[in-house]
Amino acid sequence: MFESGHADSPGQALDEQARHGEGLSVSLHQAGPIPLAADFACGPGELLGLVGPSGSGKTTLLRAIAGLTEVASGYIRCGGQSWFDAARGHSLSVQARRIGFVFQDYALFPHLSARDNVLLAVEGDDVATRRTMAEAWLSRVRLEGLEDRLPDQLSGGQRQRVAVARALARKPQVLLLDEPFSAVDQVTRRRLQRELALLRETLTIPMLLVTHDLEEASALADRLCVLHGGKTLQSGTPETLFRTPDTPQIARLLDRHNVFSGEVVEAHGERRLAWGPYRLEVAQGLAAFAPGQSLHWYLPPSDVVLHRRGRPSNGERENPVEGRIQEMVVLGGVAQITLAFDHGAQTLRFEITTHAARRNALARGEVVQVSLLAAAIHLMPDKG
Amino acid sequence: MDWSALFVSLRLAVGTCLILLPVGLWLGRRLARMRRRRALLEALVALPLVMPPTVLGFYLMLAFAGDGPVGGFWASLTGTSLNFSFTGILLASLVVNLPFAVQPIQRAFEAVPETLREAAWCSGLSPRQTFWRIELPLVRSGVVSALALTFAHTLGEFGVILMVGGAIDGETRTLAIAIYDRVQSFDEAGAGRMSALLLGISFLTIGVVYGLSRRGGRRHV
Numbered sequence: 001m002f003e004s005g006h007a008d009s010p011g012q013a014l015d016e017q018a019r020h021g022e023g024l025s026v027s028l029h030q031a032g033p034i035p036l037a038a039d040f041a042c043g044p045g046e047l048l049g050l051v052g053p054s055g056s057g058k059t060t061l062l063r064a065i066a067g068l069t070e071v072a073s074g075y076i077r078c079g080g081q082s083w084f085d086a087a088r089g090h091s092l093s094v095q096a097r098r099i100g101f102v103f104q105d106y107a108l109f110p111h112l113s114a115r116d117n118v119l120l121a122v123e124g125d126d127v128a129t130r131r132t133m134a135e136a137w138l139s140r141v142r143l144e145g146l147e148d149r150l151p152d153q154l155s156g157g158q159r160q161r162v163a164v165a166r167a168l169a170r171k172p173q174v175l176l177l178d179e180p181f182s183a184v185d186q187v188t189r190r191r192l193q194r195e196l197a198l199l200r201e202t203l204t205i206p207m208l209l210v211t212h213d214l215e216e217a218s219a220l221a222d223r224l225c226v227l228h229g230g231k232t233l234q235s236g237t238p239e240t241l242f243r244t245p246d247t248p249q250i251a252r253l254l255d256r257h258n259v260f261s262g263e264v265v266e267a268h269g270e271r272r273l274a275w276g277p278y279r280l281e282v283a284q285g286l287a288a289f290a291p292g293q294s295l296h297w298y299l300p301p302s303d304v305v306l307h308r309r310g311r312p313s314n315g316e317r318e319n320p321v322e323g324r325i326q327e328m329v330v331l332g333g334v335a336q337i338t339l340a341f342d343h344g345a346q347t348l349r350f351e352i353t354t355h356a357a358r359r360n361a362l363a364r365g366e367v368v369q370v371s372l373l374a375a376a377i378h379l380m381p382d383k384g
Numbered sequence: 385m386d387w388s389a390l391f392v393s394l395r396l397a398v399g400t401c402l403i404l405l406p407v408g409l410w411l412g413r414r415l416a417r418m419r420r421r422r423a424l425l426e427a428l429v430a431l432p433l434v435m436p437p438t439v440l441g442f443y444l445m446l447a448f449a450g451d452g453p454v455g456g457f458w459a460s461l462t463g464t465s466l467n468f469s470f471t472g473i474l475l476a477s478l479v480v481n482l483p484f485a486v487q488p489i490q491r492a493f494e495a496v497p498e499t500l501r502e503a504a505w506c507s508g509l510s511p512r513q514t515f516w517r518i519e520l521p522l523v524r525s526g527v528v529s530a531l532a533l534t535f536a537h538t539l540g541e542f543g544v545i546l547m548v549g550g551a552i553d554g555e556t557r558t559l560a561i562a563i564y565d566r567v568q569s570f571d572e573a574g575a576g577r578m579s580a581l582l583l584g585i586s587f588l589t590i591g592v593v594y595g596l597s598r599r600g601g602r603r604h605v
Contacts, residue, residue, distance in 0.1 A: 094505040094506060095508050101506040103499050103502075109518055120507050121507035170507060
């Protein structure tokens with residue numbers, strides 16, 4: 001069908017694979033009723049986390065991939081097969097798409113036992129074989145002995161496992177998980193997350209995880225895709241997104257605090273980032289901006305270094321700034337410190353261990369000095 | 385005891401139930417999933433509930449007459465009259481009982497979450513399989529309620545049947561009408577026996593409904 005082996009670079013080859021090969025590639029666009037402008041791909045065995053606030057279109061995207069919601073334009077391809085192509089007026093039925101869908105409320109059939117819930121999704125003609133398969137799936141999600149229970153007689157966590165077993169029993173080409181951990185308590189959630197992390201190691205299909213829990217998404221997903229108002233804004237590994245969001249909006253959606261505005265200036269014979277009275281060194285990216293240009297910049301909290309009192313060290317020569325502690329929140333072993341500056345309303349937030357905060361006698365109203373590590377300062381154009 | 389009247393009543397009740405079962409399932413399911421113009425259709429279905437039976441019977445009688453729209457069509461088809469015939473009271477009974485058959489089933493379908501149907505499709509079930517294996521078992525108690533209410537209500541219907549069918553022995557005289565006739569002819573003992581029988585059947589049906597719906601977890605009466 002396609003000529004292969006002529007890709008110019010490995011990157012292109014991978015892209016090619018996602019587009020035509022085993023993976024899932026999605027491009028969905030419409031103006032309404034729910035606006036969508038989503039483009040993303042998910043490779044075989046990859047877990048892509050769709051993150052964004054409620055109403056950002058995450059669930060709509062999953063439903064569109066499953067064929068439960070119609071979209072005006074775009075395409076969905078999976079495993080080398082076209083599932084949806086608006087231009088050709090082509091759309092496979094839900095049944096023909098082969099998806100495993102774990103619904104937010106699990107949507108287990110209340111009148112069927114755990115075994116029968118899974119059995120319904122197992123294909124084949126021989127009832128005995130299908131039954132064995134269903135029981136194998138249940139034991140894979142550690143539900144041996146509970147096969148005859150009705151959903152009502154299972155705990156929240158057990159119900160979620162039945163839902164996962166049912167989704168996988170179809171041998172799907174893509175696994176769709178819609179907030180699969182939102183209906184259980186914290187302890188169960190941790191355990192289920194752990195189990196999913198183990199289970200996914202054995203799966204070679206693309207997996208999409210919709211969640212509004214950023215911590216959960218970054219712990220489980222290989223890559224994240226940030227959504228807002230139905231639009232995919234940025235995709236990348238959690239590390240990449242958390243350290244280098246493309247825009248202040250993405251930083252905000254990812255709950256990143258330290259976004260500031262600044263200006264590019266020539267100082268000390270080189271290009272610097274002007275922030276209030278400070279002329280900050282930046283390791284990367286300044287060359288792309290002209291002097292006088294205003295921009296946004298972001299610094300991960302992990303790259304703010306507190307100066308210890310009366311014990312100067314070498315690192316302190318790197319972008320030292322002085323601020324007043326506006327807020328200090330102690331959460332167990334970690335103290336979250338918010339610094340206010342004289343030159344603007346924007347505050348800087350970072351965390352240190354609580355005992356380090358005590359040792360340095362940090363308290364509200366105290367003036368402290370910190371270094372902003374040049375290598376971690378991430379620049380973002382003013383627009384967006 | 386007027387056995388022929390009991391037989392007419394039972395025949396009428398069973399016939400009404402058998403015909404209204406598929407109608408109720410189809411219409412109840414449609415109404416439950418309907419978004420637009422739902423209120424209008426619901427009102428139409430519920431109309432027999434609020435209309436005085438004699439008024440409804442009067443209009444049905446007009447429609448069933450040889451020169452009426454339904455009666456004329458029926459006559460051209462079979463050469464027989466609808467008024468004063470068992471077919472006529474069966475048709476009238478279908479109209480009268482429509483709300484009793486549709487409403488409990490509609491409530492039951494409304495209680496089935498949309499995601500269950502979607503989950504069934506995602507599991508590879510066709511819409512037909514989804515209906516038989518997921519939806520129907522879940523609306524079972526609603527169907528039982530609908531059947532029991534229709535059955536009991538048909539046994540007790542008086543005004544409409546009298547207007548459309550009169551009281552022809554073995555053809556249109558139902559138990560309820562026979563009771564009225566007995567009272568008119570001062571046979572209180574006979575009326576009492578038949579009334580007791582109707583009371584018993586009514587109590588039994590409602591008992592069955594409540595018993596079954598308790599087991600099913602939901603009640604749609």
